[in-house]
Amino acid sequence: MNSLVVSDVTLAFGGLYALSDVNLTIQAGLITSIIGPNGAGKTSMLNCISGFYHPTRGAIRFGERVLTRASPHQVSSWGIARAFQNIELFRGMTVLDNLMLARHRKLDYSFWHAFIYMGRASRQEAVNRAFVEEIIDFMELEPYRKHIVGGLSYGVQKRVEVARALTLEPQLLLLDEPMAGMNIEEKEDMVRFVLDIQKERHTTVVLVEHDLGVVMDISDQIYVLDFGQLIGSGRPEEVARDPKVIEAYIGEN
Template sequence: MQLDLDRVSLHFGGVTALSEVSIQVKKGEIFAIIGPNGAGKTSLLNCISGLYRPSSGRIVFEGKDITHMSTHQRPLLGIARSFQNIELFSHMTVLENLMLGRHIKMKSGIVSGGLYWGKAQREEVMHREVVEDIIDFLEIENIRRKKVGTLAYGLQKRVELGRALALEPSLLLLDEPMAGMNSEEKEDMARFILDIAEEKGTTIILIEHDMGVVMDISDRVAVLDFGRKIAEGSPEEIQCNPKVIEAYLGEQVS
């Protein structure tokens, strides 16, 4: 198991956002989390990425307990994420945003970095290559010098995915990567997600509301409702699970 959540609970005052959620994610799989609004999907993702600390329970990533590890150290382990409401450095260009993904991997100090000498230059070139590959992969060559704030929504989503990829993560958390997109953009994004999992072997956990997409691309699906995991399994199993149907459509009137 690459990621192991063991009875994770999260409370905000008296409100329970998550209660005893356990999930296991295997290396290289696409794992979808679905559920009605307010079910706790984003809270769960935030616990994994470190923005929230679980009130109880344990999170183990690649054999290491990360429950209490600080947020900014997790990308170093290989956990990257995108956000539900785009969180990009909107005053920087696409290229600069992606280069920031390389930030923690840069070693040269202020002086040589500032003077752009020897090792620093080689390092920069190496990081630029990684970033250019990602730009190629996401088909955003034509906008790489543009300020992110001026881009269309669909493209911003794509840049955010690119920035997460720049960290070369082994676990990628995607919070509604297709929200607000038209069907063509959704298809592109689905293709990218499948390619990332296949070519790079990256594990992907995604939250998504579009059931068509979820059922098409995920290997396994977990369903949350009111902070509780009510079902888990392959897309086919989830589709005919009565508990899931009840959570989405309400109880059957007998």
């Protein structure tokens, strides 16, 4: 498995520096969290990795691949999937279709096969439908298969969002605040999913999250951002003791 290396990344919007000279190493197979106060540049970091923004300076590498100037569809085809903070599902489609869309690149029958829908097209659709079912089973979405996504509850939509990212069969999964706005029960479920994704599906996870309890419990590695700068990193217990982190984000006691 590949690890992700972000070296000296600066992201500037005119004179505003969303990220300045950030260095991160996301090791394969672990859960790495990025935390920090609002506006610290966490989501900007994810946007740089997944190709929605391109860094002004610096480089991002995933194994052999250079992601610095890649577009989102390239990045996703190289094995980096992303679940968005503000749910970005295809609202008018069913859960099933949302997940089947994530198989877009895996389905490679031609346009003409699609017209006739026999042989290759039908066969590939069935195979990928089976894979989607595996993810539905994994994320416990069975009751919602044929429901239109726009009509589902927030917590379920978040789960569909993660499921859709998983359907891409990523090596690296970027989760942007998967637990924001959820109640305790849904949070517990989501934590269980994140741990399972790492352990059972052998996927590297990058977690951006504000719930410190969750972050401290499940992370192997934590990076702390503040005003676009990296102010601390290390194992959870190290970060929790770091005076700079305490001052910027965690607070006393």
